[in-house]
Every structure is written in C-alpha cells, then in structure tokens.
Amino acid sequence: MSRGNEIRPASAVEVFGKLDGDPKEFKKVHSGEKVVVDKA
Numbered sequence: 001m002s003r004g005n006e007i008r009p010a011s012a013v014e015v016f017g018k019l020d021g022d023p024k025e026f027k028k029v030h031s032g033e034k035v036v037v038d039k040a
Contacts, residue, residue: 002008
C-alpha cells in the first residue's frame with residue numbers, strides 16, 4: 001500500500017505500455033468516457 005506521497009499498487013500489476021504525451025490530459029476524461037489504447 002502507498003505511504004505518504006509514494007504511489008504503490010495494492011496488488012500485482014502488469015505494465016503493458018508507455019505514455020507518449022502529457023499525462024495531465026487524462027484529467028479531461030470524464031467518468032464513463034471511452035479511452036482507446038493503440039499499439040505503437
């Protein structure tokens with residue numbers, strides 16, 4: 001579990017990609033909106 005400002009998942013995760021761009025753009029996504037992940 002995360003502690004303080006540290007980010008840590010509660011269970012095992014599988015990293016499947018890399019973000020190409022500004023992660024702040026995700027703040028524009030609203031609940032229920034579709035997000036498409038494309039193979040690079």
